[in-house]
Amino acid sequence: MSTLPQKNALGFYEIRLESIGGLGANLAGKMLAETGALELGFNAANFSSYGSEKKGTPVKTFVRFCDPEVEIRDHSPIEEPHLVAVFHEALYKTVNVVSGLHPDGVVLVNTSRDFDEVRADLGLEYGTIAVVDAMGIAVEEQTKVNTSMLGAMFRICGFLDPEAMRKVIRRTFEKKYPHLVEPNIRTFDRGYNEVKFKAYEVPAGTVASPFKRAQSLLGYETQLPGGIILAQGNSILKDLSGSRSGMLPVLDLDSCISCAACDNVCPDNCFVWEEGEDKRGRPQQTLLGIDYHYCKGCLKCIDVCPTEALTSIREEVGFAEAHRVPQVF
Numbered sequence: 158m159s160t161l162p163q164k165n166a167l168g169f170y171e172i173r174l175e176s177i178g179g180l181g182a183n184l185a186g187k188m189l190a191e192t193g194a195l196e197l198g199f200n201a202a203n204f205s206s207y208g209s210e211k212k213g214t215p216v217k218t219f220v221r222f223c224d225p226e227v228e229i230r231d232h233s234p235i236e237e238p239h240l241v242a243v244f245h246e247a248l249y250k251t252v253n254v255v256s257g258l259h260p261d262g263v264v265l266v267n268t269s270r271d272f273d274e275v276r277a278d279l280g281l282e283y284g285t286i287a288v289v290d291a292m293g294i295a296v297e298e299q300t301k302v303n304t305s306m307l308g309a310m311f312r313i314c315g316f317l318d319p320e321a322m323r324k325v326i327r328r329t330f331e332k333k334y335p336h337l338v339e340p341n342i343r344t345f346d347r348g349y350n351e352v353k354f355k356a357y358e359v360p361a362g363t364v365a366s367p368f369k370r371a372q373s374l375l376g377y378e379t380q381l382p383g384g385i386i387l388a389q390g391n392s393i394l395k396d397l398s399g400s401r402s403g404m405l406p407v408l409d410l411d412s413c414i415s416c417a418a419c420d421n422v423c424p425d426n427c428f429v430w431e432e433g434e435d436k437r438g439r440p441q442q443t444l445l446g447i448d449y450h451y452c453k454g455c456l457k458c459i460d461v462c463p464t465e466a467l468t469s470i471r472e473e474v475g476f477a478e479a480h481r482v483p484q485v486f
């Protein structure tokens with residue numbers, strides 16, 4: 158049996174997956190723990206934490222490994238992980254994904270960008286960054302990002318045998334989805350082979366950045382007198398960029414005939430119009446653009462567009478903000 162490279166005071170090697178509902182982090186955590194416990198002889202525990210909405214909202218999945226003689230009696234969320242895996246870059250906006258990372262820890266990010274850009278966005282001052290284009294691999298193999306992220310995590314962990322994971326992938330998919338076994342094994346292998354690393358110097362005396370627990374914005378100390386709510390919970394404030402799992406529609410206005418077929422199917426009112434005139438001077442609504450703030454990347458609009466004015470592209474960081482046409486309410 159291989160040995161754990163690092164352990165905390167309780168004897169655990171700890172992994173935290175930072176994700177968004179729908180990307181498969183929960184399943185990835187289960188498969189990771191199952192591989193460690195059933196195939197490699199470690200003790201392992203896994204659980205996830207997510208809200209009631211699930212899809213599109215932040216999800217955390219926790220995995221603990223320890224030697225077989227150590228009992229796992231700690232079932233609390235992991236606050237000081239050895240490895241953090243970030244499944245979606247939109248999380249940086251709302252979650253401090255590297256909170257509590259060990260000084261010699263590793264952050265794995267699903268990205269097509271380069272190390273220094275990712276580091277600047279993470280605000281990481283120490284540790285090793287690993288990058289893998291998990292979404293690009295998933296699009297090419299027609300799978301999900303979770304198996305390519307698992308491949309990259311196996312490479313990082315070192316003590317986990319990739320052949321054991323291939324067995325678990327086969328066992329997980331072969332009964333219900335046998336056609337997904339080989340694509341997922343290919344995805345896993347590509348994640349394993351394509352992940353890249355860069356270590357940043359850890360200044361002497363560096364300690365883990367303290368983990369910050371999310372606090373409720375309104376509590377008994379911060380509530381306004383009379384319980385006034387200034388920012389009501391409504392969909393105008395809702396930023397859906399975190400719900401997109403890598404693809405987004407782009408509009409070519411030159412090919413658009415303002416037929417509104419896209420608007421009829423869009424579940425989130427993303428299409429922005431202005432009143433103009435047609436060639437005969439009659440009033441007509443003309444499409445101006447897409448408000449990406451509300452777009453969840455379902456791509457339903459592309460299927461119905463009769464002129465191919467809408468096409469899908471792989472989302473790059475910053476594209477949506479640069480091309481957003483804001484709705485006016």
Ligand code: SF4
Pocket residue numbers: 408412413414415416417418419420444461462463464465466467
């Ligand atoms: S469906 Fe296509 S052509 Fe029609 S309004 Fe939308 S983008 Fe334009």
Ligand code: SF4
Pocket residue numbers: 405406422423424425426427428447451452453454455456457458459
């Ligand atoms: S991808 Fe979905 S949410 Fe985004 S604009 Fe098209 S229909 Fe609306």
